Amino acid sequence: MNDARNSLALDPIEILTVPSDKCPMGKCDGSGFIWIKDWSKRHEKNVMDECKKECDCYQQQQKQREIDKKLDLSGIPPIFSRATVHSFDTSLYTSDEDRNIAEVAKIAAVNFVENYPIMKEHGKGLYLYSRVKGSGKTRLASSIANALIKQYGADIAFIKSADLISQVKKTFGSKETNASDVVATFRKVELLIVDDLALKGATSFEEGVIYDVMDYRMENKKPTILTSNVTIQDLENIYPGGRVNKRINKMAMEIYMPEESIRDQEAEQENAEFEKILFGE
Ligand SMILES: Nc1ncnc2c1ncn2[C@@H]1O[C@H](COP(=O)(O)OP(=O)(O)O)[C@@H](O)[C@H]1O
Ligand SMILES: [Mg+2]
Ligand SMILES: [Zn+2]
Structure with missing residues (x-):
């Protein structure tokens, strides 16, 4: 005592x-x-x-809470909320050529994340494209977004091109929000990810909205990542004004993705698991 x-x-x-x-x-x-x-x-x-x-x-906890909040608000598709660049599996593609293409895309994604401060300073983004659906474009874009939020606390808005347009349209006739506020959000966010750009032909209104956002981002050196099923050059067929593809060409490095759907393989694998449950090994 x-x-x-x-x-x-x-x-x-x-x-x-x-x-x-x-x-x-x-x-x-x-x-x-x-x-x-x-x-x-x-x-x-x-x-x-x-x-x-x-x-x-x-x-440390405070920082983690901020990161969780940013991940939550980013709009990254929930199925890809845990996707990482490193778990992007290039062995899933069946041909050597596709595996090589996937490998190059993956290395570019890793390098983009590693060099984000420089890319950001110069307003350079990425343009992931392949004609085939299910080849991993959205997954790779999501995993880059996850990494940038975790490593740099980046503010990111992830949106499908069609949803961006409909968010603007929704403001017509609304008293609470106006179109320019919505456009301003996508113009100004630190990193914008536009998924499925140009899935089909665009009306001149749609072209105007996309141009408006991209032009501002180019002028203000804000990086944008886009996914699409056409090349940057072929965007001219969808946005005939010719100004959208010129902006994007300046703002984003084109990355070719494999022309092979992993979705079918994934479904087969998943079904095989359930077959085991239903019918035994
Ligand atoms: N390299 C990959 N590694 C792991 N899963 C992949 C890969 N590529 C695609 N997938 C899976 O295949 C499905 C389709 O990918 P997604 O990114 O939606 O294709 P896209 O956007 O090109 O249409 C998703 O469920 C995704 O998880
Ligand atoms: Mg997609
Ligand atoms: Zn403690």
């Missing part, structure tokens, strides 16, 4: 929080705070002798 009293006199601060493995530092109970008692203040009137201080994990 005497020992305890002596040691408290020397160091009157007692840590009340019992550390648990919920804290990555092993210091707090996972709450991000450590409760301490200052025994020297015990007999002082109107003075709190217990208080909490930030654990070293607090900033």
Whole structure:
């Protein structure tokens, strides 16, 4: 007892929080705070002798919460919320040629993420294209987005081209939102990802909206990633004004994706799993 009293006199601060493995530092109970008692203040009137201080994990948790929020608000398709660039499997494609094409695309994606600060400074994005649906364009774009949010805390808006147009259209006749606010969001976001650009011919209104967003982003050096089933050059058939493809040509590096659908393979694999459940091995 005497020992305890002596040691408290020397160091009157007692840590009340019992550390648990919920804290990555092993210091707090996972709450991000450590409760301490200052025994020297015990007999002082109107003075709190217990208080909490930030654990070293607090900033880290705060950062993680911000990242989770950004991931949540980004619009990345939920099925790809955990997709990473590294788990992009180039061995799934059946021909050597497609595997090579996928390998080149994957390396470009890795390099884009690694060099994002430079790409961002110059407003350079990517243009992933292949005619075939299900070849991995949306998946690769999503995994780049996931990586940029986690590594750089990037602010990202991921949207299908058709949804971008319909969001603008929805504002017509609405009192709460107007078209220019919606357009401004996509013009100004740090990194915009437009999925499935130009799936079909565009009306001049649609062309105007896409041009408006792209022109602003080019002028202001804001990077954009696009996926499409036509080459940048062939965009002219869909946006006949000819200005959309010129902007995109300046803003995005073209990356060719394999002309092979992984979706069919995935479905077969998935069905095989369920066959095992239903019919046994
Ligand atoms: N290289 C890959 N590694 C793992 N899964 C892939 C790969 N490429 C495609 N997939 C899967 O195939 C399906 C179709 O991919 P998706 O990105 O939607 O194709 P696209 O956008 O080209 O139409 C998705 O379920 C995706 O998870
Ligand atoms: Mg897609
Ligand atoms: Zn902690």
